[in-house]
Each structure stands twice: as C-alpha cells, then as structure tokens.
Amino acid sequence: MLQKIFEQYRDSFLLAIIAVIIGVITGAIDCLFGKILINISTFRDANFIKLIFLLPFLGLFIIFLYKKYGKNSIKGMSLVFGVAHNEEDSIPLRLVPLVIISTWLTHLFGGSAGREGVAVQIGATIADNLGKLTKIKDSKKILIVTGMAAGFSGLFHTPIAAIFFALEVLVVGSLEYNALLPAVIASFVSNYTSSQLGLEKFHVILKTHLVFNIETIIKISIISILFGIVGGLFAHILNHTKQFLTKKLPNPYMKIAIIGAILSITLVTIHFGRYSGLGTNLINDSFLKSSDHIYVYDWLFKFVLTIVTLAAGFQGGEVTPLFAIGSSLGVILGSLLGLPCTLVAALGYSSVFAGATNTFIAPIFIGVEVFGYENLPYFFLSCSIAYLFSGNKSIYTSQKVLESRKEL
Missing domain, CATH: 1.10.3080.10 (Clc chloride channel)
Structure with a gap:
C-alpha cells in the first residue's frame, strides 16, 4: 500500500525536495545580491558626480562581458520564457554571475534600472540546472516556474505574490497549477532563507482609512x-x-x-x-x-x-x-x-x-x-x-x- 502511494506521488515528492534546495540556494544568492546592491546604491549617491560620467564606458564593458562570455545569456528574461515554452534548450549557469555583476555595475554608475529581473533569472537558472540532474518527466516548465517564484520571493519578501507571479506570467489567462506545490515550497523557503540571512523587507503600515462607498x-x-x-x-x-x-x-x-x-x-x-x-x-x-x-x-x-x-x-x-x-x-x-x-x-x-x-x-x-x-x-x-x-x-x-x- 505504502509502495503504491510512493510510486504514485514519487515525482511530487522529488519536486518538493528539489523545491527546498532551489529555495535555499536562490534565497541565499538573492540576499547577497540585494545587500550588496543596497551598499552600491549608497556609495553611488555619495560619489555621484565621480561615477555618473563613466556610465557609457561601463556600458561598453557590459556588452564586452556578454559578447565574450555570455553566449545566449544576453537574452535574459526572454531566455527564461523560451526555456519554459520549450523554445530554448536550457539556461547556462554563467547567466547568474553575468546578470548580477552587470546589474551591480549599472547601478553603481547611475543607470535607472530595477532588480527583479536578476532575481527571477537567478531562480530560473538554478532550477533549470538542478532539473538536469533529475529524470522527472515533463518537469522543465514546472521547475522554471518554481525557480521564478523563489527568485521573486527571496528578493522582495512577498512569497504569495511571488507564487502567483510565477504561475500566471508565462501565459496570460492561464495558471500553471502543475507547478503549484513546488512553487509554494520554493517561494516560502527562499523568503525565509534571505530573511534569516539579513535581507530586510520593505513594509509600510497605512494609517489612513476610507469609507468604501x-x-x-x-x-x-x-x-x-x-x-x-x-x-x-x-x-x-x-x-x-x-x-x-x-x-x-x-x-x-x-x-x-x-x-x-x-x-x-x-x-x-x-x-x-x-x-x-x-x-x-x-x-x-x-x-x-x-x-x-x-x-x-x-x-x-x-x-x-x-x-x-x-x-x-x-x-x-x-x-x-x-x-x-x-x-x-x-x-x-x-x-x-x-x-x-x-x-x-x-x-x-x-x-x-x-x-x-x-x-x-x-x-x-x-x-x-x-x-x-x-x-x-x-x-x-x-x-x-x-x-x-x-x-x-x-x-x-x-x-x-x-x-x-x-x-x-
């Protein structure tokens, strides 16, 4: 009886275990990325005039990095979506250091940009490469969604939003319910990991009240x-x-x-x-x-x-x-x-x-x-x-x- 149950839910058990690993690794990298980015932003603000005019030269260096070492990593989020839709084969691990370093440099020299693309790409890359070590049938999209949830959650500390973002963003009007369990696990584990490592959450208590009329x-x-x-x-x-x-x-x-x-x-x-x-x-x-x-x-x-x-x-x-x-x-x-x-x-x-x-x-x-x-x-x-x-x-x-x- 127990053996039948295990065989029936074996893939789910394995995906749950992998989701924990994805959450821990992604949360730790998100924390490192986020904390250094905060320090970089503080340093830039204090030395703005010394750094801002180096922005075009920094741009040349970013293009060189991706041309020399990136291969298809320069596609960024399009590569993540492509792998999830079976239009691309895989996400190379080199994407993680490239996107982190280039984003740090963009912010250091004054570019106006965000950070969530980095976090989502980190999670998706880790998930995709861990997936290569398993033989779970039809798991590529599930793992990509799981990694995206972990990446978003570890950086922004909004685990429920991260889960739904990963479930609904690939195909508008459809939720990837097959990925629900591992996405939930990875999102909360990543959130917990980055929080415990010291990455703070942005939170505001609204003291205003309206009559809903x-x-x-x-x-x-x-x-x-x-x-x-x-x-x-x-x-x-x-x-x-x-x-x-x-x-x-x-x-x-x-x-x-x-x-x-x-x-x-x-x-x-x-x-x-x-x-x-x-x-x-x-x-x-x-x-x-x-x-x-x-x-x-x-x-x-x-x-x-x-x-x-x-x-x-x-x-x-x-x-x-x-x-x-x-x-x-x-x-x-x-x-x-x-x-x-x-x-x-x-x-x-x-x-x-x-x-x-x-x-x-x-x-x-x-x-x-x-x-x-x-x-x-x-x-x-x-x-x-x-x-x-x-x-x-x-x-x-x-x-x-x-x-x-x-x-x-």
Missing part, C-alpha cells in the same frame, strides 16, 4: 484606469524603444556608448541623480514623507529614463522602477481627487505593476503583503481595473496570451 469606488476606478494605461504604455514604449534603437544603432557597443553618454548628462542635469538607480528614494518619499517631497513630474522622468537605460542595453529590471512610478504618480492623483495620498500611492505601487506585466493576482498580493491585508478590497479593485485597461501589453515580450485574454 460609491464615491470612493468611482474615484479609485478613475485612478486605476490611469495606472493601467501608464503600466501598459511603459511596456509598449519600452519594447518599441528597444527595437528603434537596435534599428538605428545596430552595433551594440555604439548604441550603449551613445545612449549612456546622453543618460549621464540627463541624470546630472535633472535633479542631480534623483532618477538614478532603483527609485527607492521616490518610493520612500511617497510613503515616509509628506506629499510635497514628490514633484508632479517625478513619475514621468523615472518612466522615460528607465526605458532609455534598459533599451540601451544596461542590465537590471523594470519592477522596482515601476513601483516608484506608480507610487509617485499615486501621490499626485490622490491629491487631485482628495484621497489619502499614501493609500493611492500604495495602489499605484501595485497597479502600475499589474498594467506593465499583464498579471492580475500577483499585483493584488504585492499590495497586501507590503501594505496590509486590511486594504485588500482597495487593491483588488485597483489591480483589476488596471489589468483590464493595460492594453494587453507586457514588459515580457515572450509572454504568451490566450485568445480569451486577447478579446478583452
């Missing part, structure tokens, strides 16, 4: 439509900017050097580095200071400069800048419509992410895991509307979309 629903709906449009536009413009720059400057060395020089001058000229790095300064100002610390154009400059940085070929991610764009825009919209600015900033934090990634459930849980479960109705309403008004766009160009979602 018709007037509130209408105002939040209007704001959420704008969040969805902004998120969708970010994805759309980013993808087209990458194509445009590649067409106009097909030599990657020339492209990153020219755009890097333009970025250096722009980032110095506009508020002396305010829009460099992750955008956590804008996030902190949105929640921890009064609303007059946010300028009406903050979200727009972060929007444009992040797109240009990533389209040029610098490394990082989009999600933390999206959080910054959403929260700073939320402060402005909250002031205009007479709603609590911190609450609307929190809605923007999660809803612009929904609009830019074409995901629905994960953004809701990002909101409640960062800002509190008592605000669930607001996040559900805002993320739902933002998702519907995103224009079906995504920062992940290899994301597949079901026909039912295309019709919305």
